[in-house]
Amino acid sequence: MPTFNDILILLPEFYLVGAACVLLLADAFMRPAQRPWLHWISIAVLLVAIYLVIAGQPPQAVTAFGSMFVRDDVAEILKVFALGTTAMVFVYARPYLIDRKLLGGEFYTLMIFAVIGIMLLVSAGNLVTVYLGLELLSLSSYALVALNRDAKLPPEAAIKYFVLGALASGMLLYGMSMVYGASGMGGTPSLDLAQLHNVMSYTTAPTLLLFGLIFMIVGIGFKLGAAPFHMWIPDVYQGAPTPVTTFIASGSKLAAFGMAYRLLDAGMGDLSQHWQLMLAVLAVASLAIGNLVAIVQTNLKRMLAYSTISHMGYLLLGLAAAGPEGYAAAMFYAICYALMGVAAFGVMLALSRAGFECEEIADLKGLNQKSPWMAFLMLLAMFSLAGVPPLFGFWAKVLVLEAAIHADMLWLAIVGIVFAIIGLYYYLYVVKVMYFDKPVEGSALQVQSDRPLRVVLSLNALSLLVLGLYWGPLLGWCRRAFGL
């Protein structure tokens, strides 16, 4: 029987479900003139949720609903940043949505449901919760990608996302069933991640368990967008409305890290010597494909999509290190990437207007002439993504490289660093276009005058510099979450 305490532990999630339902109803009954208020209400909803997550955080990890749900520091950090980046996406999205007449309840409720999915996923204590959270996140995301249903690319992207996503969910589910089966051979069958931890020690079907692990890794690889399960990323990034892309590049990546951590460490921790190498292979493939293919992209969204793939390669370096150090580094990386991704796409949103999508790299030509400040913010995002000190992205890279070396995978760190050099080129190219090229005659480039967007975007990009100069507290927070 669920107790009151269980509900209290899940309070932020319950609250968000309630709020999302209220928003949905409100949208249906509001007069069109009042609709814009939804925007501010949704942001307030997310901020309150952040407060609930932090204020209700128990001093020690607790579980609810018979260990279906875990509320620990890892979950807290991931939730805070997922909610925070989603609130940023809301702020950045407003002018874009207004210009394209998309501002309405669908966007906000779907986003909030997706965030609830993230929150369940990163708190999962059971294979069922993992799947539940994942599906809630994914289904909301599919619909969000198709939000602009009259345009050409979004429905196409949504279908691709849906088909591949369904396939990956199937793989994951299949893997879970094998793991469940293996746990039943020689013991009591269990879906509980904590109990699955030592299945390897007693199961009479270790091969089945390993097969299950492999299928689950496919699912994780897909969600992260790690090569060779990356095919959906470029099309979805390009096809989705930019605010949705921003969300997929930020909150969704935090969720993917949370899912990988729950499944691999809590559930399959005993098999780490097996999955370490699998993740290392995924990391190398992602680094290679992401960085090399990004070089030839002319569409900024596609370029950033391939850059995501390479960044997930770095995140996997930390995961592959399979230890608290590595997880802390990987989580730090996921947070860092979320902030950088939001900033980079935020600049694109700030430069798009009705009838003009700023999404080709060439669209940024001469940005420094038109708006030195926007160019500077984008410069910060680009150098941070490239991993040039003193920006935030550099330290995240240093941490995962250190984790890999710490785990005796020096070769992996060297591969990572070599691809960082290759990756440098396409980020520098964006800076080159903004700063060294002359603006095109009659270029439509113009910055949105929306004040909240400008302010939050500025803070967001400057945070990359500030956190680059002073990243100790955040690292300390991440390390404490893993008991370091």
Add this chain to the structure above:
Amino acid sequence: MFNHLLSLLIWLPVVGAIPVLLAGSARPNLARWLSLLVAVLAFVASLFLLVQYNPGGAAMQLVESHLWIASWGVHYGLAVDGISVALIVMTTFVGILVIAGAWEVIQDKPHQYMAAMLILEGLLIGVFCATDALLFYALFEAILIPMFILIGIWGGPRRVYATLKFFIYTFFGSVFMLIALLYLYQKAGTFDIATLAALPLTMKEQSWVFFAFLIAFAIKVPMVPVHTWLPDAHVEAPTGGSVVLAAVMLKVGTYGMLRFILPIVPDAGAHFAWLIIVLSLIAIVYIGYVALVQEDMKKLVAYSSVAHMGFVTLGIFIAFMLVREQGNTDMALLGMQGAMIQMISHGFVSGAMFTCIGVMYDRLHTRQIKDYGGLINVMPWFGFFYVLFAMANCGLPGTSGFVGEFMVILSSFSANPWIALFAAFTLIIGAGYTLWLVKRVLWGEITNPHVAEMKEINARETFVLGAFAAAVLALGIWPQPLVHLMDGSVAQLVQQLAIHKI
């Protein structure tokens, strides 16, 4: 007593860049004066540094250390020795001159230009006083960003190619150093350079770490065969960019060698000293010949920079050979001192040469030697300075160029006369390319009608060139204060060479 002088030196220019940027393109003169003010204040602060530093002690002084990243034990650690002090003063000195030099020359977004220069200056000072390897590395890499912007926006026609090549090339080298540092961190549990210096390492480890460091610093110096980014970067950079690049940024490479290779991997350094010596001699002789055939003035001076930096690396590694193989500490000391003086001297001489080329370029908008000729007829004062710097460039006694080279040649003679023989080639080749340059640009008849219309240098340019001239002559005639300043630190370095860590 005020003990944040080093932090002040780093942050003053960096923070000072913000009001300069805010002045905006609408008020270019305000931006210019503000940046000049910041540069002068930084120079004054560096003079205080000169006063506060006690040259007698071998230990690092003016130590500042704050815990920066607690969970990694990384410190925001700053301290200086004599070599750092000399380099910092040179940096702030050159900082004023590049800002004064760019005064009316940079018309396009002058506020951004000045701000980038100031940030660059602050970061360079930071590199010269960081005592934590991770802090050093971060600053070492961060330098690339303002330089990338400087070359890319205000550079010549092929600036994009040059600046991308510059950035990726130098980034390529330094990432391996990062891996080496992380490896050392695993072993020592700290990034503190002094602790890393005491860390015992096997020869195999030392060799790997040595090459990781070497590739980072060799590209920065630059040494043959990884010097190819330099001519491109120099030719395309705006005058100020070239001056900072040649005068200060190249020194970061040799400074890194002193701070990292010497104390952390001394055995590998001694083992591979022959390699560096051979590469340095190739730089001195072969690159000298390459400079001889250049038709672009900036390229010529860029190649002569590579040759002159060869003396610095030669001086550092000949000391290894002397100490380890002959136990000859006195001569090693001489070689090392020569290398240090050559570093400072080359800073002034190459900075001055690039400024001269900038002055000519502003008037005629060409860097081709064949477009000039007979300049002395229309610009006698300019000719005076140009000849002076040219003489310093070929190492004429009485100028700063002579002192360092002479000391390095002397010490290499006691290591191996053949090395000295090749090194001494520079006296002929250097004189060859420099004097021939002077002959073709300054002397002779005016063949190009545009040259006849060139105006004599104005007060601002006279000030910049005069300041460079004063520095070059002062170091040449009376190098004793500089030697004294660095004496204790150089002796300390030479002592470290003798320590076996295996």
